[in-house]
Amino acid sequence: MTVREERRVGIGVIGYDGAAKAHLQAILRVGTVFWPPPVRPVLVAVAGRSAERVQQAAQRYGAQAAYTDWRRLIEDPRVEILIDAGPNDLHAEPCVAAASRGLHVLCEKPLARSSTEAATMRDAAARAGVVHMAGYNYRFIPAVLLARQMIVEGRLGEIRHFRARFCDDSMVDPSAPYTWRHSRAQAGSGVIGDLAAHAIDLAHFLVGGIEAVSASARVFVDRRPRPQGGEGVVDVEDAIEAVVEFAAGPVGTLAASTFCPGRKNFLTFEVNGMLGSVVFNLERLNELEVFVRGEAVNGFRTVMVTEAHHPYGGRWWPPGHIIGWEHTFVHQLHRFLAAVAGQAQVGPEGATFEDGYRCAVVCDLLDRAAREGRRVDVAGFVPSRA
Numbered sequence: 001m002t003v004r005e006e007r008r009v010g011i012g013v014i015g016y017d018g019a020a021k022a023h024l025q026a027i028l029r030v031g032t033v034f035w036p037p038p039v040r041p042v043l044v045a046v047a048g049r050s051a052e053r054v055q056q057a058a059q060r061y062g063a064q065a066a067y068t069d070w071r072r073l074i075e076d077p078r079v080e081i082l083i084d085a086g087p088n089d090l091h092a093e094p095c096v097a098a099a100s101r102g103l104h105v106l107c108e109k110p111l112a113r114s115s116t117e118a119a120t121m122r123d124a125a126a127r128a129g130v131v132h133m134a135g136y137n138y139r140f141i142p143a144v145l146l147a148r149q150m151i152v153e154g155r156l157g158e159i160r161h162f163r164a165r166f167c168d169d170s171m172v173d174p175s176a177p178y179t180w181r182h183s184r185a186q187a188g189s190g191v192i193g194d195l196a197a198h199a200i201d202l203a204h205f206l207v208g209g210i211e212a213v214s215a216s217a218r219v220f221v222d223r224r225p226r227p228q229g230g231e232g233v234v235d236v237e238d239a240i241e242a243v244v245e246f247a248a249g250p251v252g253t254l255a256a257s258t259f260c261p262g263r264k265n266f267l268t269f270e271v272n273g274m275l276g277s278v279v280f281n282l283e284r285l286n287e288l289e290v291f292v293r294g295e296a297v298n299g300f301r302t303v304m305v306t307e308a309h310h311p312y313g314g315r316w317w318p319p320g321h322i323i324g325w326e327h328t329f330v331h332q333l334h335r336f337l338a339a340v341a342g343q344a345q346v347g348p349e350g351a352t353f354e355d356g357y358r359c360a361v362v363c364d365l366l367d368r369a370a371r372e373g374r375r376v377d378v379a380g381f382v383p384s385r386a
């Protein structure tokens with residue numbers, strides 16, 4: 001294939017800070033790492049609120065246009081794909097509008113502020129027949145994919161437990177500023193949607209559907225200083241501890257908190273089956289701890305998941321030359337572009353809007369279980385939050 005024969009696809013990105021940075025870098029790298037690319041992504045436009053800052057972002061990443069109104073971005077005829085990395089209250093409206101214009105949509109997690117809102121996004125994308133993906137990028141970590149491969153191949157035997165924690169210490173300091181993440185109206189929930197959602201999605205990806213939850217939640221600091229002065233009222237949870245029951249039989253726990261000194265991006269899970277266990281920690285994402293019963297020399301061993309025969313092995317560097325957080329966005333975007341090119345499906349490796357919806361249902365369940373102090377299940381769940 002020559003460069004001339006490549007199909008080029010224009011991308012517009014909402015946001016340029018935080019997660020958006022990882023998406024913007026992925027757009028620049030994906031076609032060089034996966035060669036030849038399924039389609040060649042072209043960064044057409046970036047949208048943000050401040051004209052000066054969005055212009056700088058456009059220059060920095062080589063976008064052709066900078067918009068302060070996301071509507072102009074999705075109306076730009078050169079844009080065929082929307083990557084929505086805005087805050088949670090800026091997911092549903094742009095994604096539904098983009099899908100109804102025929103744009104393919106990759107939206108950051110949590111898909112929406114509630115399962116009701118997530119359902120409207122899922123339905124809009126399905127109606128429009130566009131490619132859709134929820135940004136659960138941790139599915140694309142080689143060690144996570146190796147864990148899944150072992151589970152699917154039955155090497156851990158019948159699964160009994162899934163336990164996950166996602167902890168950081170970002171809010172321990174009471175003077176840490178109030179942001180959109182502390183507002184139910186903007187975020188939908190606190191650590192449930194922000195952190196636990198990743199663990200829920202991995203639970204679904206690795207073990208299957210969650211059917212019931214029991215939970216306790218806490219707000220530890222209920223007011224925080226606003227950067228522009230005054231105080232904001234925190235009306236979302238700072239921490240959640242939950243018991244989860246899976247439809248296929250396993251039982252487990254989920255915890256998320258921003259009040260864990262020393263923890264930075266500590267997403268860890270352990271899966272126990274009848275024949276073995278695997279343990280993963282995002283802060284050491286190239287490694288998977290594996291225990292298989294009956295091996296001659298027994299005990300947990302740490303597998304460096306960078307060999308050529310491992311998922312995405314040989315795609316980046318030689319064995320032991322580790323990859324990082326940003327590479328998951330490149331893998332994710334490649335899968336999305338392959339789906340746009342008609343060469344692959346988003347699932348099961350990637351999360352579709354249906355997966356994003358299923359995750360949002362469990363987020364709503366956790367919220368309800370904690371508020372009402374009781375066990376709630378998917379079957380009897382009627383969403384009440386828009």
Ligand SMILES: NC(=O)c1ccc[n+]([C@@H]2O[C@H](COP(=O)([O-])OP(=O)(O)OC[C@H]3O[C@@H](n4cnc5c(N)ncnc54)[C@H](O)[C@@H]3O)[C@@H](O)[C@H]2O)c1
Binds near residue numbers: 018019136
């Ligand atoms: N997949 C991951 O690992 C991951 C990591 C971090 C955040 N996220 C998700 O990404 C989303 C953004 O989180 P973040 O931490 O990057 O937030 P952030 O506050 O750092 O960035 C939000 C971005 O949205 C832009 N924005 C805000 N309002 C806008 C508007 N009206 N029009 C256009 N742009 C606007 C801001 O300019 C900024 O670039 C959230 O949904 C979050 O859950 C995902």
